[in-house]
Amino acid sequence: MKVDMKVDYYPGDTGEFIKVDEEKCTGCGDCAKFCTRNVWVKDGEIYRPKNLKDCAECGACWNICDFDAVIFGEPKGGTGVRFEFG
Amino acid sequence: MRTKFPTIRRNEKRKTQPSQNITNNKKDDLSMGNSEYDIIVVGAGCAGPAAAKKAAELGLKVLLLEKSQKPGEKNVSGTCLNMAALVDPDLQYLMKGPIEREITEMHTYMITPERTTMMRETPSEGLILLSVRRDEYDAWHTEEAKKAGAEVKLSTTVMDIIEENGTITGVVTDSGEKYFGKVIIDAAGVNSIIGRKAGLIPKRKGDKMILYTILNVWLGEEVVNERFGNSIYYFLGPNTQHKTWPWIFPKKDVVTIGTGGYMDDDLFKGDIKSVNDYMQNLIDLPIIKEKLEGGKVEAWGLHLEFDEEVEKRTKDRLILTGEAGGFVIPFLGEGMPEALFTGIYAAEAAAKAIEANDFSAEFLEEHFMSRINENVFMQSFRYIADLNKKSIMSMPDQEIAAMMQNVVIGGGFISNAIHTSWMKGAEEDDMGLVQDAKDFYDLIQPYRQVGSESVEIYKKMRAEK
Structure with missing residues (x-):
């Protein structure tokens, strides 16, 4: 059996609930390293949450960033990741 | 006994900062506006519904806000309720909820390249755990809070707090609605936006945070009965975890598998690039592979667990409960009872604050923490x-x-x-x-x-x- 990241999402626009603070990002890449869902992608000198639609909303990126460059909010009500069998 | 819960400084002078907009007299309840409540509870996981139900039973006007469409659908884990906690009179009603499986046994496997050691432990003559599905259980619990009189709004995300003269008086939702409360109970989980905005929840990593992944495998009830029975399973194997204990907990027709580790520099090294690699190594262990034969991955999940307490759980008019307040022991896989207890204790402390017209952090802490410090299970x-x-x-x-x-x-x-x-x-x-x-x-x-x-x-x- 292979680990299959089977994740369900509510329909609807989550809004841009994770952003990068371009001034603070040093491009260290810890956000990408600790993101299991490959949300963070290198773009020039910094990282951006380009694959936000794949986010599982765990918050590892916000917690791990030493430079306070991750702005971590919340998806709009009733949107975003939906877990079953939790 | 030594514990890390802070002792309460009982003689400390209390300072009260009543907000201009909020009346503290119970008799004013009838004149409360539609957006004004005695208590606002944010988050309908374990702590939130417990707090809302208790507050409603104490006769308070309560609003419970939850970001998911159905309570429990934002919760990845917290799969077994500990009977040692549930026998507490405050929690006994929780035995009436939707239970997936009654757990009576525990198996622990030590796996090294040379050998596999299995120890079967039956630590109780009776039930040790009740296995639940959070998307069913939290929804049931929220209904119980509603029946008790709490108002519930689903699909409603709290985006911000309202502060007046440095005191939290309410919350703002994603649709821009404002709700005001005499006391706000934060039950919004490990990364709660309320606790963060209030300056009580810091960033955590290293030995203070665990990154965990969950795999739910569908096998059907008969196969789960046959291969897993009413037992939970713990494992310690090569490259299957980082200073934690992988586990398999059976539900009715699925089993939930969890592993991961502390978010330090050694979490990812060698062939391990993600927590999924620990999971793959785990389910590839012959003993587990055999048990999952023919199964189908039904759902995958990912979450963080905080493994150190936050320094302060109260601010004027605010109490942090459950994971938001650091009331979780991921090391032992315990979090739900702590959340349930602290939800109830927060509601009681809030009721006392309303009674005494004292909403200071010190008053709330004294009444909140005194119950926690008396709780044998938590201590x-x-x-x-x-x-x-x-x-x-x-x-x-x-x-x-x-x-x-x-x-x-x-x-x-x-x-x-x-x-x-x-x-x-x-x-x-x-x-x-x-x-x-x-x-x-x-x-x-x-x-x-x-x-x-x-x-x-x-x-x-x-x-x-």
Whole structure:
């Protein structure tokens, strides 16, 4: 059996609930390293949450960033990741 | 007994900062606007519905806000309710909820390249855990809060707090609605936006945060019965975890598998690039592979667990509960009972604050923490976790494996906690430590064996359901 990241999402626009603070990002890449869902992608000198639609909303990126460059909010009500069998 | 819960400074002068916009007189309830409440609870996981239900039962006007469409659908884990906690009179009603499986046994496997050691432990004559599905259980619990009189709004995300003169007086939702409360109870989880905005929840990593992944595998009820029965399973194997304990908990027709590790520099190394790699190694272990044969991955999940308390759980008009307040012991896989207890205690502390017209952080803390410090379950689990975690964080993997074997043979973490204190006391000629161990041993006696009495309570509650 292979680990299959089977994740369900509510329909609807989550809004841009994770952003990068371009001034603070040093491009260290810890956000990408600790993101299991490959949300963070290198773009020039910094990282951006380009694959936000794949986010599982765990918050590892916000917690791990030493430079306070991750702005971590919340998806709009009733949107975003939906877990079953939790 | 030594615990890390802060002691309460009872004589500290209380400062009250009543907000201009909020009336503190109960008689004014009738004149409250539609957006004004006695208590606003944010988050309908474990702590939130417990708090809302209790507050409503105490006659308060309560609003419970939840970001998901159905409570529990944002919760990845928290899969088994501990009967040692559920026998507490405050929590007994929770036995009436939707239960997936009644757990009566525990198996622990030590797996090294050379051999596999299996220890079967049956720590109780009766039930030890109740396995639940959070998307069913939290939804049921929220209905219970509603029945008690709490107003519930789903699909409603709290985006911000409202502060007046430095005091939190309300919350703003994603649609821009403002709700005002005399007390705000934060039950919004490990990364709660309320606790963060209030400056109480810091960033955490290293030995203070665990990154965990969950795999739910569908096997069908008959196969789960046959291969897993009513037992939970713990494993310690090569490259299957980072200083934590992978586990498999059976539900009705699926099993939930969890593994991951502390978010330090060694979480990812060598072939391990993600927590999914630990999971893959785990389900590839022959003993597990066999048990999952023919199964289908039904759902995958990912979450963080905070493994150190936040320094302060209260601010004027605000109480942090459950994971938001750091009331979780991921090391022991315990979080739901702590959330349930702290939700109830927060509602009681808030009711006292309204009664006394004192909404200061100090007043709330005194009434909140005094209940926690009297709670045998919470105190003993913190003690067990502290001592065992200290051992594990300081050891290389091989030594952990050896220690784990001793722990397993010696009867688990409880024995290890007692043994650690006792031996350290003996070695250092510190009778205080020995006394500590003895006090703890006495303290946990009622909880060491959740026996026939708990089964009777369970039967009674199920009959009342």
